[in-house]
Amino acid sequence: MTTRWFGAKVQRVEDDRLLRGNGHFTDDIDDGALESVLVRSPFAHARINSIDVSAARALPGVSAVYLAADLPFGQTDLPILIPHPNLTHGRTQRCLASDVVRYVGEAVAFVVAENRYIAEDAADLVEVDYEPLPVVITPEASAAAEHLVHDDVPGNVAAEMIQDVGDVQSALAAAPHRKRLHLRFERGAASPMEARAVWARWSEPEHRLTVYDSTQSPTSIRGGLAVLFRLPESDVDVIAPDVGGGFGPKIMLFYPDELLVPFAAMRLGRPVKWTEDRQEHFTAVNQERGQVHEVEVGFDGDGRVLALDDDFIHDAGAYTPYGIILPIITAAQVPGPYRVPNYRVRFRDVYTNATPTSPYRGAGRPHACFAMERTLDAIAAELALDRIEVRRRNLIQSDQFPYEVGVAWQDGNRVIYDSGNYPALVERALQMLGPRPDGDHIGMGLSPYVEGTGVGPYEGAHVQVLVSGKVIAATGIPSQGQAHATAWAQIVADRLGVDVGDVEVTSGDTRKFQWGVGTFASRGAVTAGNAMAVAAGMVAEKAKHVAADFLEVDPADLELAGGAVRVKGSPDRGIPLAAVAVLANPMRYAFGGGTEAATQFTARPRPGPPLLEGQEPGLEATGYFSPVGSAWAAGCHAAYVRVDPKTFRLEILKYVVVHDCGRLINPLVVEGQIEGGVAQGIGGAFYERLAYDADGQLRNASFMEFLMPYATEIPEIEIDHIETPSPLNPLGIKGAGEAGVIPVGAVIASAVEEALGIPITEMPLSPLKLYELSQAQTS
Amino acid sequence: MKVNGVAQPAPADPRRLLSDHLRHDLGLTGTHVGCEHGVCGCCTVLFDGAPVRSCLMLAVQAEGHDVTTIEGLAASDEPLHPVQQAFHECHGLQCGFCTPGFVMSVVGLLHEHPDPTPEQVDEGISGNLCRCTGYASIRRAVRRAAELTQK
Ligand code: FES
Ligand code: FES
Numbered sequence: 001m002t003t004r005w006f007g008a009k010v011q012r013v014e015d016d017r018l019l020r021g022n023g024h025f026t027d028d029i030d031d032g033a034l035e036s037v038l039v040r041s042p043f044a045h046a047r048i049n050s051i052d053v054s055a056a057r058a059l060p061g062v063s064a065v066y067l068a069a070d071l072p073f074g075q076t077d078l079p080i081l082i083p084h085p086n087l088t089h090g091r092t093q094r095c096l097a098s099d100v101v102r103y104v105g106e107a108v109a110f111v112v113a114e115n116r117y118i119a120e121d122a123a124d125l126v127e128v129d130y131e132p133l134p135v136v137i138t139p140e141a142s143a144a145a146e147h148l149v150h151d152d153v154p155g156n157v158a159a160e161m162i163q164d165v166g167d168v169q170s171a172l173a174a175a176p177h178r179k180r181l182h183l184r185f186e187r188g189a190a191s192p193m194e195a196r197a198v199w200a201r202w203s204e205p206e207h208r209l210t211v212y213d214s215t216q217s218p219t220s221i222r223g224g225l226a227v228l229f230r231l232p233e234s235d236v237d238v239i240a241p242d243v244g245g246g247f248g249p250k251i252m253l254f255y256p257d258e259l260l261v262p263f264a265a266m267r268l269g270r271p272v273k274w275t276e277d278r279q280e281h282f283t284a285v286n287q288e289r290g291q292v293h294e295v296e297v298g299f300d301g302d303g304r305v306l307a308l309d310d311d312f313i314h315d316a317g318a319y320t321p322y323g324i325i326l327p328i329i330t331a332a333q334v335p336g337p338y339r340v341p342n343y344r345v346r347f348r349d350v351y352t353n354a355t356p357t358s359p360y361r362g363a364g365r366p367h368a369c370f371a372m373e374r375t376l377d378a379i380a381a382e383l384a385l386d387r388i389e390v391r392r393r394n395l396i397q398s399d400q401f402p403y404e405v406g407v408a409w410q411d412g413n414r415v416i417y418d419s420g421n422y423p424a425l426v427e428r429a430l431q432m433l434g435p436r437p438d439g440d441h442i443g444m445g446l447s448p449y450v451e452g453t454g455v456g457p458y459e460g461a462h463v464q465v466l467v468s469g470k471v472i473a474a475t476g477i478p479s480q481g482q483a484h485a486t487a488w489a490q491i492v493a494d495r496l497g498v499d500v501g502d503v504e505v506t507s508g509d510t511r512k513f514q515w516g517v518g519t520f521a522s523r524g525a526v527t528a529g530n531a532m533a534v535a536a537g538m539v540a541e542k543a544k545h546v547a548a549d550f551l552e553v554d555p556a557d558l559e560l561a562g563g564a565v566r567v568k569g570s571p572d573r574g575i576p577l578a579a580v581a582v583l584a585n586p587m588r589y590a591f592g593g594g595t596e597a598a599t600q601f602t603a604r605p606r607p608g609p610p611l612l613e614g615q616e617p618g619l620e621a622t623g624y625f626s627p628v629g630s631a632w633a634a635g636c637h638a639a640y641v642r643v644d645p646k647t648f649r650l651e652i653l654k655y656v657v658v659h660d661c662g663r664l665i666n667p668l669v670v671e672g673q674i675e676g677g678v679a680q681g682i683g684g685a686f687y688e689r690l691a692y693d694a695d696g697q698l699r700n701a702s703f704m705e706f707l708m709p710y711a712t713e714i715p716e717i718e719i720d721h722i723e724t725p726s727p728l729n730p731l732g733i734k735g736a737g738e739a740g741v742i743p744v745g746a747v748i749a750s751a752v753e754e755a756l757g758i759p760i761t762e763m764p765l766s767p768l769k770l771y772e773l774s775q776a777q778t779s
Numbered sequence: 780m781k782v783n784g785v786a787q788p789a790p791a792d793p794r795r796l797l798s799d800h801l802r803h804d805l806g807l808t809g810t811h812v813g814c815e816h817g818v819c820g821c822c823t824v825l826f827d828g829a830p831v832r833s834c835l836m837l838a839v840q841a842e843g844h845d846v847t848t849i850e851g852l853a854a855s856d857e858p859l860h861p862v863q864q865a866f867h868e869c870h871g872l873q874c875g876f877c878t879p880g881f882v883m884s885v886v887g888l889l890h891e892h893p894d895p896t897p898e899q900v901d902e903g904i905s906g907n908l909c910r911c912t913g914y915a916s917i918r919r920a921v922r923r924a925a926e927l928t929q930k
Contacts, residue, residue, distance in 0.1 A: 023875050245911055278814040
């Protein structure tokens, strides 16, 4: 195999249609669809006494108004995506609430009308009589259990988990130095530029349900819909077309609309669509990141960590549809790239009257990284040591892999770092950061991090050479901007010896590939990328065998290159791949680019049927890749910042990233992921804050008040790579989707702390927050 | 109103937003809607040559005016417009949802400042949100677009 494309800065094949305005996003599809609106709870916690939909139903142009009682699945609790034995009190919502609502934005009624304008008018006419109940909004209040979110969940605790590595108690007792920290991370929101949308059609003659959904997991949505509507999976197609950013929360099984839209389409016999508006996106779509950590660390006089005890509470929100993946990831990732010989971590996952939480880019890791890095800075301060030196002394060394941390990972395995070189990352970042700029109120922050990527169970791919010589490839996971079509084409093109432009990729369309899991947890490149390599490798083998028959050579003497199968060392002796595709189907095609070439050869006479036992027609194959464990990516971010001591405006003077995601498929794409991740991290560290009030109302549910950074807030990011290939997959790659965001909070906190001399123990910061902290310090 | 040079009748419903009219009546779905409250810039179109947010206008307000959408920059069988080409070369897009709005803003920016300073670049795109790219590649694309336009 030549590697012409893998590793090259190949420009994206998906750009042309997106740049011309010819992309296909879910809301772009109309096709005579009725439009719908969800009526949502304006209360964070309330009993529903009655709902009157008569006026809404009577409005001309309204097709239907559904309440829970109108749904065959109205009394079914929605599923828990990933159950866990420690999730003793898991609770999920129902599609439409009928007795109690537990967060602002919980769906209560579903209105379908001729168009969106009428549907909105009708939604205004739905009368719900709510009786407000006491609200629990902060994780601390929840843990104190003054009020309950669910009557039958004592203490508001959905799950509790304790993990012990070594003997923290004795190690703490024996440690020469000890330090306690109280650290707080608030909720944040992914806020993809495209909000969510669903379009569905039921075709009675075909007995077929077709759903377009801006989801990160069409295969799972399809499985769920098939069960719920009692259809064989083969009668349900789910397609994630172009998706305008995902970052985690576009995977959730299920948002109510994902059931209601197909249901209404089947009931009403017309296509139905639903498009979320930005305001409802703020409360209806899952959030993340609310955690409170109580850390105690024991260390020696050189700043080496001897024992770490982290007891944290995780804000689940009102329900636990995603299980306890987030706190499990946090618990696993607190030690990060450092040796922590004795580690005890306990978490409680607690209910609050706020939007449910599920992974948002970083998924439990930014808070873990923040906790560990704040701890190391505290050690350095206590011992008056250099912050970087303390990190150097605690880093896992490059000869310590595989390194077992001793705690559980999100896939049920143990956390084992497969490969890496953490000291090299730190030294390179320092080198890139260069000398400290002159001036006052300047601070430096640096944070290495690890990220478990590429979790299983598996992904698959189908690759086929058409008789035109073009190649089509499909996988189940969709793209939300990660350039899968380009990256997969690079992998396939190398194995088949064709031009990257000759490979056309479809992803996230169950009509093209029906198995798979989803795009999340930085797993796409590892799982689907390797599946592409497996499938394309199978096709290449098949092509060699078919061609060998006709060239009368040993398959081992053949190679795929230049769009042909040819004899190694004599490139003129070969047959175009298009012709091999024709030959691979014993009943020749009447049309097609390869036909003529194929008929120049006569079949070698051999006994037996044309299609030998075990052979399949067509130059195609389906392959799967199932990793044995996570591939652990790592990196290091460092920055200089200046904070204005009067206005507390943050200026990022320099920001550098060194990243190790093993072998790079396409540096352009990886760098784009990092730049975007850092920007999201900066937003989450200093600008974006979900301002919930004591009544559980989100006071800033618009882009006017939830301050996502514009270009003016984001500096240039300098990026470098080191490559330690993962031994756990044939391509040696590790995921890269979340790396940009993980350490940003830790870096900014450390830098701001130094710039202002104010202890930073919480995220996000803001000018106002820094002002308050500085006032508190002077008083 | 004229949309991409073609005369179009006004919608029957006076409440119809220009963005909805373009997308759902005329099928010009390249204009995207990210917030519907005038902050994200995804819905940016050219209104008599200058960038405006089509979610903040009623379609009837466009009567007698020229509207250019992303689809109007280059016909599908023609090469990309220099600004589109620059975004492609510089990896200035990921999911592509914000992209038409950025491209229209940059067309407007380069019209006003054919050779923009870094401050003018930031200013010119500071009404558009992108959640994917982190903007660095978009800044590069603007500079490249200026080069391509001047050629
Ligand atoms: S949709 Fe018009 S500015 Fe956001
Ligand atoms: S490319 Fe996705 S929002 Fe800009």
